Amino acid sequence: MAVPGRRRALSPRALPAALGLLVALAIWAVAASRWPPHVLPGPLVVLETIVTQRSELVGHALRTTRRVLLGYGAAVVIGLPLAMALGARPVLDRQVGALLTLLRSIPPFAWTPLILLWVGVGDGSAAAVVFAGAFFPIVRNARAGIDAVPPSLVLAARNLGAGPRVYWLDVVLPGAAPMVFTGLRLGWALAWMSVVAAELVGADGGLGQLILDARNLARPDLAIAGMVAIGALAAGSERGFALVERRVLRWRA
Amino acid sequence: MVAPGGAVRGALRGASRWTLVLVLLALWELGGRTLVTDPRTLLFLPLPSTIAAAAWALARDGSLLVDLGRSGGRVLVGSLAAVLVGVPLGAVVASWPRVGAALDAPLRLVRPIPPIAWVPLTILWFGVGELQQVVILFFAAAFVVMAGTTDAVRGVPPTLLAAARNLGVPERGLLLRVSVPAALPGVAAAVREGVGTAWFVLVAAEFLSASEGLGVLILEGRDLLEPARTFVGMGALAACGAATDLALGALQARLTRWT
Numbered sequence: 066m067a068v069p070g071r072r073r074a075l076s077p078r079a080l081p082a083a084l085g086l087l088v089a090l091a092i093w094a095v096a097a098s099r100w101p102p103h104v105l106p107g108p109l110v111v112l113e114t115i116v117t118q119r120s121e122l123v124g125h126a127l128r129t130t131r132r133v134l135l136g137y138g139a140a141v142v143i144g145l146p147l148a149m150a151l152g153a154r155p156v157l158d159r160q161v162g163a164l165l166t167l168l169r170s171i172p173p174f175a176w177t178p179l180i181l182l183w184v185g186v187g188d189g190s191a192a193a194v195v196f197a198g199a200f201f202p203i204v205r206n207a208r209a210g211i212d213a214v215p216p217s218l219v220l221a222a223r224n225l226g227a228g229p230r231v232y233w234l235d236v237v238l239p240g241a242a243p244m245v246f247t248g249l250r251l252g253w254a255l256a257w258m259s260v261v262a263a264e265l266v267g268a269d270g271g272l273g274q275l276i277l278d279a280r281n282l283a284r285p286d287l288a289i290a291g292m293v294a295i296g297a298l299a300a301g302s303e304r305g306f307a308l309v310e311r312r313v314l315r316w317r318a
Numbered sequence: 319m320v321a322p323g324g325a326v327r328g329a330l331r332g333a334s335r336w337t338l339v340l341v342l343l344a345l346w347e348l349g350g351r352t353l354v355t356d357p358r359t360l361l362f363l364p365l366p367s368t369i370a371a372a373a374w375a376l377a378r379d380g381s382l383l384v385d386l387g388r389s390g391g392r393v394l395v396g397s398l399a400a401v402l403v404g405v406p407l408g409a410v411v412a413s414w415p416r417v418g419a420a421l422d423a424p425l426r427l428v429r430p431i432p433p434i435a436w437v438p439l440t441i442l443w444f445g446v447g448e449l450q451q452v453v454i455l456f457f458a459a460a461f462v463v464m465a466g467t468t469d470a471v472r473g474v475p476p477t478l479l480a481a482a483r484n485l486g487v488p489e490r491g492l493l494l495r496v497s498v499p500a501a502l503p504g505v506a507a508a509v510r511e512g513v514g515t516a517w518f519v520l521v522a523a524e525f526l527s528a529s530e531g532l533g534v535l536i537l538e539g540r541d542l543l544e545p546a547r548t549f550v551g552m553g554a555l556a557a558c559g560a561a562t563d564l565a566l567g568a569l570q571a572r573l574t575r576w577t
Contacts, residue, residue, distance in 0.1 A: 081416040081420040085420030085423040089423075104442065160337060162335075167556070170556035171553075172518040172559065174519075177525070178548055182362060182540050261434050283442075289439070291435070292435045
């Protein structure tokens with residue numbers, strides 16, 4: 066998209082987008098008026114719930130976020146060095162790569178019952194499911210990123226006598242960075258999906274639990290409020306992610 | 319590579335790829351048999367032989383097949399619905415900017431909500447049953463398929479369209495004769511990804527509200543304190559997901575052979 070045309074290109078889309086939102090809200094409101102509120106609450110009811118229950122929502126959101134950060138942090142701290150090790154040692158790459166291929170096919174949420182059996186209900190088990198979700202995309206993409214570093218750069222660095230520090234930090238890492246970020250982003254999205262699954266199946270507190278409890282209490286307005294909170298957290302943090310990514314990778318443009 | 323004995327060495331190398339996996343399995347089995355004195359430990363981590371026996375038993379009494387069929391059927395129906403809705407919607411969003419913006423804006427707000435978070439509400443709306451399961455998988459896959467299709471159609475090179483126009487393809491024929499074939503590889507990739515997502519989400523949906531299926535098998539293992547069943551379910555699920563992906567990958571390669 067050319068920069069000068071940007072402002073002009075934006076406005077013809079902004080109006081239909083606003084219109085689309087309004088129509089969607091109207092459809093929701095009309096539908097809600099035809100069903101009882103314990104089946105389908107209207108947008109205003111949900112908004113009211115969000116406002117009145119905000120402290121409860123924030124409390125659950127904090128618990129959920131902490132679990133995501135714990136599991137995701139562990140996935141990054143273990144995953145990135147592992148990917149580097151795999152990139153450096155072909156034997157390891159083949160052997161551990163085969164193991165990872167097997168494990169990767171298992172949907173991360175499928176680990177939930179085993180993890181609950183091993184760890185018990187709590188932040189640890191939810192974080193472990195998050196780890197299972199985020200780990201594989203992070204490792205896989207970082208590993209692919211190392212392969213994506215142009216061989217000419219690697220050879221040049223070697224020929225010019227680069228030590229391991231220069232080689233990894235100045236050649237491999239910048240070269241692999243775009244893919245590494247892709248993995249980090251994919252892992253982040255899966256982390257949020259995983260935490261909800263973990264909290265729905267067994268956890269005390271957290272937005273997933275809130276949504277489930279809300280249904281049991283026949284409070285769909287509260288369930289939707291919880292879903293809105295998860296969506297907002299996931300989307301907002303992804304936006305932040307994209308900003309950081311653009312910053313770090315600015316030199317590529 | 320062409321050196322004599324290369325084929326043998328290649329085969330050996332292929333087999334040696336699994337050395338670590340086999341060694342780990344052997345250590346797991348032997349360690350469990352020799353080191354573990356408290357049999358209760360094996361309730362938490364069953365031996366590979368126990369898991370294999372459980373798999374054999376479940377396969378023989380046919381219950382594994384029933385679970386497989388149930389889960390596979392849900393993924394199939396949910397994915398089909400996702401393709402039928404997601405591909406046209408994605409194409410519309412990409413081809414008509416104004417209509418697309420109007421359609422896309424509300425969906426953009428819904429998309430970040432993890433599909434699994436819809437489970438409680440869909441149970442409330444549709445009750446516990448196949449429809450509710452399929453709706454969740456549909457949600458999970460449709461967004462992926464739609465987003466991928468939008469990207470694919472948007473990625474059709476404008477020069478291609480201009481060339482077709484110049485060569486006399488009527489405006490109405492552009493979509494079917496130029497845009498669709500040019501976008502096909504991307505759409506096929508999106509469908510593959512969507513089906514993969516459906517397999518991923520399936521377990522979580524089945525955990526919460528299903529009476530048969532691989533997710534139920536996995537959850538049962540924990541509830542009955544027979545984690546071997548859980549492992550069998552996880553293995554079957556992984557195999558199904560991987561097999562579907564391979565099959566779709568082959569289909570994708572076939573459909574887009576000309577690229």
